[in-house]
Amino acid sequence: MQIIDAQIHLWAGESAPPHHWRAPYTVETALRDMDEAGVDRAVNCPAIWDADANDYAVEVAKRYPERFATLGWFPLDETADESLVDAWLEKPGMLGLRFMLAAPAMADRLASGGLDWLWAAADRREIPVGLMVMPPYLPAVADxxxxxxxxxLMIDHLAVNPFEKLPDAAAHLDVLLALARHPNIGVKATAVPGMATDPYPFADTHGVLRQVFDAYGAERMFWGSDITRLRCSWREAVTMFTEELPWLRGRDRELVMGRAVAEWIGWH
Known part of the structure; x- marks a missing residue:
């Protein structure tokens, strides 16, 4: 079984938000940690807090194309237009896009239609787009x-607020599950240990994961770590899925642990 992490952040600068406590996180460190954890490949979502992270992602993908692919981003300011999408997709290792739309101003643009040009461009190119959005804006994602x-579309972290713990972290679960009716929405089961209130194997998250699995199926539920903000080891983030979920076995486990996200983003 090939294990592919659906979301990590690589960056070489010293800065990072407080909840990403492993800083910086370079490719050399990531490769060491991946080998120790048994992770074969990883989807790099360049850190938005490091201005050089996109260039670093291209460098990493050139050096290690068999280990890393990228969902890149560009500033969604007044100068952004469709030409940036093509320019980004031409970069080595770039398989799609990913945007953080959690801040109120950006989330309001999502809901108001202010980013429709971006979705139309992605739709014409049939590419994957990752989104970090907060629960109140999930209905806009459905639209x-x-x-x-x-x-x-790929919804980061099951749309869980990174600063919340269960049960509050899953208060929006019914809304997230309802989005499964759209066949072009997948969910990243990433950073799941971060919402747990108990130690490994983070049993209080297992019921949430089962409901997501039942709604989206193995083809649209993607395991990942967001390792730089987890307090557990990367290996524990893997084995909580591969060893501690008795209902996740066989082909379903292979899909959730990597094959499905590779298909979704076209990383063949």
Whole structure:
């Protein structure tokens, strides 16, 4: 079984937000940690807090194309337009895009249609787009998915607020599960230990994971770590899925642990 992490951040600068406590996180460190944890490949979402992270992602993908692919980003300011999408996709290792739309101003643009040009561009190119959004904006994501069915959306971290613990962290679960009716929405089961209130194997998260699995299926639920903000080891983030979920076995486990995200983003 090939294990592919659906979301990590690589960056070489010293800065990082407080909840990403492993800083910096270079490719050399990541490769060492991946080998120790049994992780074969990883999808790099360049750190938004490091201005050089996108360039670093291209360098990493050139050096290690068999280990890393990228979902890149660009500033969604007044100068951004469709030409940036093509320019980004031409970069080595770049398989799609990923944007953090959690801040109120950006989330409001998502809900108001201010980013429709971006979704239309992604739809025409049939590419994956990762989104970090907060629960109140999930209905807007559902509307976007319905209007742009050729774009493959990926919702980061089950739309869990990174600063919340269970049960509050899953208060929006019914809304997230309802989005499964859109076949072009997948969910990243990333950073799951971060919402747990108990130690490994983080049993209080298992019921949440089962509900997500039942709604989305193995083809649209993608394991990952977001390792730089987890307090557990990368190996524990792996084995909580591969060894501690008795209902995740066989082909389903292979899909969730890597094959499905590779198909979703076209990393063949």
């Amino acid at each position: 976007i998915a319905a209007r742009y069915p050729q774009m493959r």
